Amino acid sequence: MRLRDRSAAPISIATTIATGVSVPMATSALAILALLAGCGGGNPNQMEPVDAAPGADADSDAPPPIPIDANEEPPPPPTLGVQLDRAGRPGVGTLLLGTLAAPSVQADIQATYEAAADPATWRTLVLPNGATVERELSNNLAVFDGLDKNRAVTGAGCGNAMRYINLPGATSYQFSARLFADDQLLVDTQLSTCGIYFDLELFQGSSNTLFPTTCGGRTPIHDVFDMTYSVLAAGTFGVEINGRVPRLGDDVGPHADVTTTFPFLGAPR
Template identity: 30%
Template sequence: MRSSKSVRRIVAGAGLAAALALGGSPAARASDHLDTPSVIADPRADIGDIFAWTSPDGQQLNLVMTIVGHSFSDKHQYRFHIDSGPRFGETKATTSITCGFAGAETRCEAGQTDSLRGDASRPAGLEGRNRRFRVFAGLRDDPFFNNVRGTRDAYNVAADAIKQGAAVDAAGCPGFEAATSRTILERWRMTEGGPAKNLLAGWTPASLVISVDLDVVNRGGGMLAVWADTTVGGQRIDRMGRPLTGNALLATLGPGEVSDDLKERYNRATPATSDTFIPEIEKSLGLYDGLDGRCGDQLLADPSGPPPSTSRYLPMAILLADDRLWINTKSSRCTQFFAVELAELAGRSALRGDCGGRTPNHDAVDVYRSLLVNGAASGVDDGVDRDDREHSLEAFPFLAPPAPAPAPAP
């Protein structure tokens, strides 16, 4: 984690009570639906999601990267970064798994330990020369599920209330009336006034799936922090760790040009160089905290006041700016998204036996937003609780195959 010197510097420079203005682009048909122009223009470099969890036998780390384009590019590199250390917040070593493509040939390297070349598009994938990792690369069903339109409707209600004069406190939390908060949460659970729909139902992204022996990636210790990126000629195009951080917490209701600029710079940064985004993340955390009509109940929020502390959201902003998925590889039980963070930072000791990470079956969006709105792992939902297809945590390549094409009408 960042040093106390860094934290003091951030506190001194953060301006937390900036005005929020309605904006943003319409939802695109992709998991990360509010991406930057350069990423949208290059769908084969556009990371939809990443997933990481320990195998049920406790021997492998399983990794998935979905790419919004329906194919991989021979000009791009697709890379997982696996940082390892003895405990949460302290990583000492990094192993990268990098893949590239040349026609039908997949080429991957797992650090200095193993490599492979060949056709990895069959469901069984392709095993490394030293048998230390296995790779699949091809179309699969997208395991991410999200009521994108309901989310946008909820944002619109919040933005309208702010424009109409809802007070924003010194920490950046809007004081919505009870009726407004009820409307926000109701709209979140609906799609265009009706039952919630998964925008991504039937979406089949190009999927890079890897299962790697733990001792290849845990040189620094059994606590892992995972993120991924895509690059072209050494230039980073997109990156991702946790879901939504890069796209939902930078100028959440801000004008499109402001949001796009922040996200472009965010994609070029790394978790280690993301301190500069903490003040912007704080602003968005204030917005989320107020959506239930209560300020100060967000996870890690400083409840001191009145008046409210202007650094109320700093601890959470620091955590989220370091945008990596944390996995406790001492456990092969992976049932709760954000389990490592909740166990270490919120004292939820019952989760110390959970690997955390993110599996294809986690309802990660609802957990994430609930933590930001009410400080719990549930209570805020978008009305979509599971994917349309069944995904496996055990059987490689984990993600369900694409749904069969519908039969032609007679």
């Protein structure tokens, strides 16, 4: 702290207030007396004695200090609980699991799906309704395949999903079901830009004709649900050839208030 008295040149001293803390200050003798009178409420000419063990008797109910052994090993990290979310492709669990089921049944199906931590079991995992993940996804992909009816896309209506197998049957949506069951982001680290969400999956879903121009993955500014809706409803026909712009969507744009510091996004909309 610096206090300046206009009537005297500052002098450098150190004083100890009742707490026992040594406070360096540059001030005049008059300013020191005013400081002691304002903080201590006693005689400014008499300083209270310093407690040899400050704080020892300030609170008799305070717990004793915990001794620290420098050689003691730190405690082990806590055991992780059940996985709550795979944090893979947005919308897969919400849209394709228990789509037509009662809310309580859907919640159980989605919780079982999200808790599966081993990718080797993701496709064959048996859900509470008795279906494997692949079968559950296949059944509900058929529901979304018709959303593009009367829209200006190739093959509008049923049957234009990614690599759809003609004649409705148990394997009609097998490719898409297996792709979505592998619920993790695909990234090509050899490509330096990442401007298109789902770019690598579109390459696979087009029988390797839509060559990826970006690394895939996702960023906070990707409109991931527009891409998801478009692909579920119309497969690779749901995106523009140039730029891979989704042709269908939810009429809600991506976040514009993006920053480079945590938490990176503004308030949810």
